[in-house]
Amino acid sequence: MAERRLGARLRLGIRAPRSRPLVAREERRVRRRGDPRHPVIDVRDVSKTYTLGEIEVHALRGVSLRIERGDFVAIMGSSGSGKSTLMNILGCLDVPTAGRYLIDGTDVSELDEDDLADLRSRKIGFVFQSFNLVARTSAIANVELPLAYAGLHRAERRARALRALRSVGVADRARHQPTELSGGQQQRVAVARALVTNPSLILADEPTGNLDSQSTADVLRIFKRLNEGGRTVVLITHEPDLAAQAQRVVHLSDGRIVHDERSRQADERLDGGGS
Ligand SMILES: Nc1ncnc2c1ncn2[C@@H]1O[C@H](COP(=O)(O)OP(=O)(O)OP(=O)(O)O)[C@@H](O)[C@H]1O
Ligand SMILES: [Mg+2]
16 A cells, blocks of 8 residues: 555656756756765655554654665664655655654755656666556556656657666567566566666565565676665565675664664675775
């Protein structure tokens, strides 16, 4: 239910950027002043309360979280602990009730709807548990969707979508519609759609929740490769085996971060002065 609503909002978020979009302004600022080296994600004491009639649901209760560029972070926690709520805020699909969220140093509360739409469509790639592909539409047309307003010629859009499908190993299914694809193939198409705009941040909410173990391994391998290519990856998962592949694991419980641990591999990478 929540995912369906989110999917609709996500689709609404894909709209024409205005003439001087946020990302272009920011790129100009970075060229002029140099890279300010902000953490890509900086969540400061964020709370989220949903009000349902007389009832208040405290989905997040004072969450602070910084994520550096190029990190691979898994978010774990039991059902209802606030994982998707946090992810929606990270992806600028929802706003906090209290607290601040800065993405690449920009306070999201200062952005208008156009800036937010621009930021979502250019910087962030989303992957959901239920794929959220558009029905009765070919895989390649699904992957082209986020490029629809980027001002690219049709041939260029096709070429980029095909490259994205190839990079996740489903180019041979480009003409198939979602119902003609296996779950694993649908999710790989969804990953291709998330990366076709070359976003620096990939947010995935239980992307392997509906997949068998082989497809889970395939999708995880793709995320790891994207991360090794420099992208920041935030992955919600219930599976400890999957979380163990991340460089950092954050545990939520009842709307709070109760555990935040870097993996030994990640420490070794840092100690070794590697990338
Ligand atoms: N739109 C909403 N309106 C009211 N309550 C909501 C809404 N979305 C989420 N909640 C509530 O907020 C809390 C956190 O929900 P959330 O979806 O973030 O959990 P989750 O950790 O992602 O759980 P799951 O593992 O089941 O996906 C839950 O108690 C949920 O019922
Ligand atoms: Mg969830």
